[in-house]
Amino acid sequence: MKNRTRRLGRNFFSLVWTGVRRNYDNLDDNIAKRLGETDADNPVEIHLSRMFSEVFQRHTKDQADRLFIVGTRTTTPSLKKVSSRPVKPWFFSRIFLVLAMSFAMLMLLLYIFKSNKAIPGLIFIGSLAVPFSLLMMFFEINVYQNISVLQMLTTFLMGGILSLLVTMTFYMMLPIRTSVSIESALIVGVVEELAKCVVIIIFINSYKLNYIFNGVLIGAAIGAGFSVFESSGYVSEYGLATIFTRSFQAIGTHTIWAAIMGGAIILGKTRKKPFVLKDFFTRPKFYVFFLIVIALHTFWDWDIPNTGLEVSLLQEAIDVVIGWFLIFIMIDAGLREVKTLQGQQIIIHRKKKKEIKKR
Known part of the structure; x- marks a missing residue:
């Protein structure tokens, strides 16, 4: 009886998950196909719910090495050779595992051996682990392979710091209260996202990039740099315990928001031309995503009155889900x-062909 109940439970879960996955993929594609230049009635089969299927597969060292030999004149493929198959990044999970293990060992040094020398390492690795792992994921997803590791790291460091400098410049111009009311949260959201947006535009224009995946990667690099340096700064202000919360929260904050914005900038500019000030206000494909990112940042920072930790965690969960959904739309x-x-x-699965014929 118990085995039968378990089997029925598994079958029910499988049925529900299949329905959710199909509807999710369809919703994601229905939005994405209206952003492109193709016919809106032309379906595409991508199945982003399977995107991480390679994470738990075994890969060789040569496969890992090939990921980093890109972005040069001799290793950048022509447009004809660019893969249009569904993206399945995996190496980023290895980067995260190494950083997580390093963080755990530093914790042993601090709490078992009482070595305060481990504190700077904890701050650095804790701030770096999630944002940099996400950055590597977007590096893998860039199927054009036209951005080198050197460009990515330069953007990560210089872009992250520059976005903080622009942010602080904007803060000097606007009144920011220490409270976390909806007004203050909105100002913070506008300031920080606008600052990152300006820097992302600078790097996209300077690199002369024209593809959505390029914009997503450059945005992720700047957002990851912003996240790492900001988290490190919060530790000095609020104590070491801050790193334990901000390190996990980074899965749905600056790196993701900036990646969305980078893709939106490419969508909003004229192909093979730089993004200009006019595009900022006249291209719905850009400013709609820009306003959504500001709303996500505002909602994340807003401390809803007379609520507790449960509501705060729910806010973060909603933010993460929406943010990743927008990332999947960009992909x-x-x-x-x-x-x-x-x-x-565009290849259509047989099942969808039958559905289209019936209609």
């Missing part, structure tokens, strides 16, 4: 862009 739109530029015919 979907990026794959559509590859197919459009290559002039390929």
Whole structure:
């Protein structure tokens, strides 16, 4: 009886998950296909719910090495050779595992051996682990392979610091209260996201990038740098315990928000031309995503009156879900862009062909 109940439970869960996955993929694609240049009625089969299927697979050292030999004149593939298959990043999980193990060993040094010399390492690795792992994921996803590791790291360091400098400049111009009311949260959201947006535009224009995946990667690099340096600064202000919360919260904050904005900047500019001030106000494909990112940041920072930890955690969970959904939309739109530029015919699964014929 127990085995039968378990089997029924597994079958029910499998049925529910299949329905959720199909609807999710369809919703994601329905939005993404309206961002591209292809016919809105032309479906695409991407299945982003399977995106992380390679994480737990075994990979060789040569496969890992090939990920880093990109972005040079001899290793950047032509547009015809760019892969338009669904992206399945995996190496980022190894980066996270190494950083997480390093963090755990530093904790042993601090709490078992009472070595205060481990504190700077804890702050650095704790701030770096999640944002940098996410950055590596977006580096893998960039199917054009036209941005080198050196460019990525330069953008990560210089772009992260520059975005903080621009942020502090804006803060000097606007009245920021120490409270976390909706007004203050909105000002913080506008200031920080606008600062990152300005820096992302500078780097995209200077690198002369034109593809959605490129914009997402550059945005993620600047957002990750911003996140690392900001988290490190919060530790000096609020104590070491801050790193334990901010390190995990980074899965849905600055890196993700900036990646969305980077993709939106590419969507909002004229192809093979720089993003200009006019595009900021006249391109809905850009400013709609920009306003959504500001709303996500505001909602994250807002301390709703007369609520406790449960509501705060719910806010963060909602933020993370929406943020990642927008990331998947960008990835979907990026794959559509590859197919459009290559002039390929979008492949439709047999099941969907039958559904279309019935309609």
